[in-house]
Amino acid sequence: MVIGFVQTKGGTGKSTLAVNTAFSRTMHRQFDSIALVELDSQGTLRNWWAERQEMGYNSGHVSFHHISSSQKEVFQQGIKAISAHNDLMVMDIPGEGTGKLHTRFACAFCDLVIIPLRTSTNDENAFMNNLYPIIKQIIRAAPEKRAHFFVLPVFVHPRVSPRKCYEYFDEILPVYVSCLEAVYPSRAVYENFNRQGLNLHEYSKLVENNKKNRQQVTRAIEDIENISQTIITVSEKNRF
Numbered sequence: 001m002v003i004g005f006v007q008t009k010g011g012t013g014k015s016t017l018a019v020n021t022a023f024s025r026t027m028h029r030q031f032d033s034i035a036l037v038e039l040d041s042q043g044t045l046r047n048w049w050a051e052r053q054e055m056g057y058n059s060g061h062v063s064f065h066h067i068s069s070s071q072k073e074v075f076q077q078g079i080k081a082i083s084a085h086n087d088l089m090v091m092d093i094p095g096e097g098t099g100k101l102h103t104r105f106a107c108a109f110c111d112l113v114i115i116p117l118r119t120s121t122n123d124e125n126a127f128m129n130n131l132y133p134i135i136k137q138i139i140r141a142a143p144e145k146r147a148h149f150f151v152l153p154v155f156v157h158p159r160v161s162p163r164k165c166y167e168y169f170d171e172i173l174p175v176y177v178s179c180l181e182a183v184y185p186s187r188a189v190y191e192n193f194n195r196q197g198l199n200l201h202e203y204s205k206l207v208e209n210n211k212k213n214r215q216q217v218t219r220a221i222e223d224i225e226n227i228s229q230t231i232i233t234v235s236e237k238n239r240f
Contacts, residue, residue: 001031001240002089003231004110008103008130009123010095012116013154015044016190017227018092022062023199026228031087034062039075039102040094041068051197072101079109100134107138108145111240112231115177116154116184119168132174139176147238149177152227154184158219182230185223189216200224 003021005014015038021027022036038045046066052059063086067078083089093106107113115131117123139145151173153165162183169179193203200221207213234240 001087001112001235002083002091002110003112003114004091004093004106005114005116006093006103006106006110006131007116007127008096008100009126012095012118012123013184013190014095014116015040015092016194017114017116017152017154017184017224018090019045019048019194020200020224021228021231022088022090023059023201024224024228025201026225026232027088027090028060030232032061033086033088035065035082035086035089036062037065037067037079037082037089037091039067039106040092041070042094043068045092048194048197053197055197057197057202070101072105075102076105076109079105100130103131104134104138107134107149108142111148112235113149114180114231115149115151117151117169118155119153119165124172128174132177135176146176147178148240150180150234151177152180152182152184155186156183158185158187180227180230180234182227183223184227185219187216187220187223189213189220193217193220 005018007014018036022034027034043066049064065082067075069075091106093102096103117127135149151169153169156165165183166179166181173179193200200217204217207217
């Protein structure tokens with residue numbers, strides 16, 4: 001299965017979601033080999049992975065791949081080769097202002113496209129103007145992709161009812177795009193966990209003697225596990 005976290009707008013949590021989904025216990029129980037793939041030329045995850053290697057962390061059956069080429073044939077061949085040798089591929093797609101080459105490919109290639117989106121008029125307009133036209137083009141060319149696109153509500157206040165988020169997006173989302181029944185809450189831990197190449201589970205061990213931080217990271221792990229399980233449920237329902 002191939003999952004892509006896709007959003008033309010930057011700063012929506014794609015990298016954090018990609019990393020922690022790939023390292024979630026849910027995914028590790030489901031898949032024997034997992035590839036985490038970054039297409040962003042800035043190399044945020046590449047630097048994070050280099051820190052992991054330097055610190056000697058065990059990544060289990062997660063491998064990392066960074067493809068920075070903007071040449072269509074080069075990154076397409078690379079992604080297809082990685083996909084062929086892994087049970088799960090989790091792709092972090094860069095925000096793109098013009099051209100949107102990587103975005104177009106991900107929308108066409110991924111079994112499941114996860115679109116992190118805030119309940120913000122500006123974000124919703126950016127989605128409708130920049131990403132949704134690509135989705136419509138993909139579905140016109142390949143009607144079988146109709147059920148492959150899901151919005152994930154992000155930066156949700158922890159006290160807000162997830163059900164209200166789902167109902168909000170169900171009302172405003174256009175045809176062909178559904179709301180994933182999981183949310184990515186706003187938590188400070190998501191800004192701090194990845195220092196020195198850590199993932200959330202490793203960070204939890206680092207702060208286990210600090211009650212406040214331990215509670216925060218425990219909630220964050222629950223967030224990610226819920227998102228991962230929801231992705232699995234959707235994929236099984238749609239037979240991806």
